Amino acid sequence: MKKIDRLYILFVLCCAFIFQLNAQERRCSFDAPNITTEHQQKRQMTEIEDLEILQVRVVFHVVYQDGVQNISDEQIFSQLRVLNHDYQKTNSDSVNIPEIFKPLAANCKLQFVLAQQDELGIPSNGITRTQTTHGPFGNNDIHFTELGGKDAWNTEKYLNIWICNLAPGVLGYATPPGTAKEEDGVVIHYENIGTLGSAKIPYEGGRTLTHEVGHYLGLQHIWGTRGGCDDDDGIEDTPIQADAIYDCSESKFSCGSQDMVQNFMNLAEDDCLNFFTKGQATVMRSVLLNERQGVIDTSSLVLSINKGSFAGSLSVVPLRGQKTRYEIKGLENSSIKSIAVFSQSGTNLLSRYLLGVKSSQKLEIDLEGYPEGIYFIQVATREKIYTKRILHLL
Numbered sequence: 001m002k003k004i005d006r007l008y009i010l011f012v013l014c015c016a017f018i019f020q021l022n023a024q025e026r027r028c029s030f031d032a033p034n035i036t037t038e039h040q041q042k043r044q045m046t047e048i049e050d051l052e053i054l055q056v057r058v059v060f061h062v063v064y065q066d067g068v069q070n071i072s073d074e075q076i077f078s079q080l081r082v083l084n085h086d087y088q089k090t091n092s093d094s095v096n097i098p099e100i101f102k103p104l105a106a107n108c109k110l111q112f113v114l115a116q117q118d119e120l121g122i123p124s125n126g127i128t129r130t131q132t133t134h135g136p137f138g139n140n141d142i143h144f145t146e147l148g149g150k151d152a153w154n155t156e157k158y159l160n161i162w163i164c165n166l167a168p169g170v171l172g173y174a175t176p177p178g179t180a181k182e183e184d185g186v187v188i189h190y191e192n193i194g195t196l197g198s199a200k201i202p203y204e205g206g207r208t209l210t211h212e213v214g215h216y217l218g219l220q221h222i223w224g225t226r227g228g229c230d231d232d233d234g235i236e237d238t239p240i241q242a243d244a245i246y247d248c249s250e251s252k253f254s255c256g257s258q259d260m261v262q263n264f265m266n267l268a269e270d271d272c273l274n275f276f277t278k279g280q281a282t283v284m285r286s287v288l289l290n291e292r293q294g295v296i297d298t299s300s301l302v303l304s305i306n307k308g309s310f311a312g313s314l315s316v317v318p319l320r321g322q323k324t325r326y327e328i329k330g331l332e333n334s335s336i337k338s339i340a341v342f343s344q345s346g347t348n349l350l351s352r353y354l355l356g357v358k359s360s361q362k363l364e365i366d367l368e369g370y371p372e373g374i375y376f377i378q379v380a381t382r383e384k385i386y387t388k389r390i391l392h393l394l
């Protein structure tokens with residue numbers, strides 16, 4: 001009897017220890033997006049190569065109890081630098097990507113920029129600060145001002161990133177596409193943001209946000225949701241992996257292949273993680289251009305009318321029998337980035353980002369709802385910006 005008791009006590013102690021270890025090392029709590037493998041594979045048909053950099057509009061909400069938690073602007077800037085390096089494969093530690101995975105490593109061509117205006121159009125530096133009396137956040141209170149957190153800015157237009165004191169053991173978490181608007185975005189513990197100030201070893205490299213933004217853009221963990229060799233993340237160029245990996249062993253194998261320990265969607269410490277794959281990049285860009293299109297900052301894609309160069313070759317021709325529709329012709333052979341409509345005074349009335357459209361394809365624009373008058377149609381390709389003045393008559 002005594003022996004059984006001791007065994008029981010040992011078992012309980014052992015479990016408590018493992019739980020504590022896991023809790024300490026747990027990078028994120030994440031609900032897998034409701035995306036089927038088939039859906040993800042379809043997305044991968046879009047090639048990542050040769051695409052333009054997409055800019056994502058970001059707002060950081062610092063929710064703090066004291067001065068330590070009220071992290072500096074510089075700490076947030078240090079985080080943005082990491083994020084942009086990681087998503088453009090300019091991170092200095094990309095030289096450490098194992099040889100076997102180097103051909104798969106991707107420049108995701110995503111850039112994260114601080115919002116310059118809030119949702120009401122008031123100029124902002126893209127950082128809000130809210131003092132709270134709320135203790136460590138373990139639920140969704142962080143998303144609501146009246147519960148001691150901070151209301152999101154319009155989540156259809158901004159990637160919202162909350163920085164706060166999270167419950168022990170969680171470094172951060174993110175919501176997948178399709179989440180309720182008020183709670184959509186990323187939450188990061190103030191000790192795991194950026195590379196200076198309150199950032200604590202071994203999660204002081206800014207990789208928690210890199211990982212969580214991957215979830216926000218539709219990625220799962222490398223091992224899928226359940227783990228085991230019959231579960232996967234739905235992405236072809238990441239190997240099947242049996243379970244989460246926390247340590248940084250160079251060559252670890254499971255399910256018959258070398259594990260991609262250094263992938264940002266694994267759970268090793270910050271200085272171990274260093275790349276996304278091309279398949280992951282394609283999924284993230286596809287999510288951005290479809291489910292999350294509103295957070296793309298198109299200002300870099302469509303230049304102001306005054307900066308546009310007038311290209312004589314462009315023609316905008318009314319379609320026969322269609323009062324409001326025009327065909328755009330005369331572009332040199334290229335990929336189109338965007339199309340925009342400006343008023344005579346130069347106000348941007350419409351901007352559309354076009355993915356993978358070739359200038360050789362039939363391109364139309366519909367001005368239904370626009371009053372009669374003079375408009376400028378602007379088409380940006382990879383090389384040039386074309387602008388054409390038209391007289392729109394009903």
Ligand SMILES: [Zn+2]
Pocket residue numbers: 027028029030211215221
């Ligand atoms: Zn995760």
